[in-house]
Amino acid sequence: MKLQVPSQGAGDRAELRIDDLARAAGTTVRNVRAYQDRGLLPPAARRGRANIYEQAHLERLQLIAQLLDRGHTLAGIKELLDAWESGTGLGGVLGLVAEVTAPWSDEEPVRLGRAAMVESFHGVEDLHAIDVAVRLGVLIPVPEDDGVDADEFLVPSPGLLDVAVELHALGVPLPAITGHLEELRQDITHLARRFVEFSAIHIFVRYAGHQLTDQEAVEAVGTVRRLRPLARAAVDAELARAMRLEATRLLDAAVAGPLRELVREEL
DNA sequence: CTTCTTACA
């Protein structure tokens, strides 16, 4: 909530015309209107004869586009959206929105001097790697400077940086590390999206169509609160399983003889 | 004139 990643241009509060909105969401003006007519998209504020949209509209449009892309029908999406809507009406008061919006991490950001960081990488200073790290949000240049020339960085996830340090200590080149993280980021985003979507469909859809009772609202908050540990547990278990499988597979191909059994024990 | 809307395919 307090961490702002300066990823995009500062002018996020801009008012959008329907054309900009459509383009930004990768759809067409025609569709924006169609979604509005079907109640998937909230009506735009009107200034005279002009339609004024803002980022809330953009976000919803992008959500619609994603769900559509995944083969959901417009009717189905509307049902989900309605469920969401009726939840936030009451949930806004109860902090349901905050629960969903809050960063799913309990890590404390730290400040790290450039010299100290270079030090932890055994004196290796790879400007390109730093550049990628900044782009990925692993490092955030402190406001006074910008770009790769900053003297100090904000590290949102010290744990993640530690991973990089460890890998580097093991002899993995920095470009390989940043490149791998970039790939991992995409895969994980995909995972998270699936999980949230799955939850929405199978859990929140039962609240569709009516205002939430107090009882239901409390339930919903509890459910959302449980989502993170559930997701983590599932990913943890599956990751462990997959790692064991893949490692075993690799070892079978690479190690022969009695050594194989010994190594396999270690997994 | 441009932007939005409506209607038709």
Place this chain on the structure above:
DNA sequence: TGTAAGCA
């Protein structure tokens, strides 16, 4: 969902 013509 694209396109063309009418409306503000």
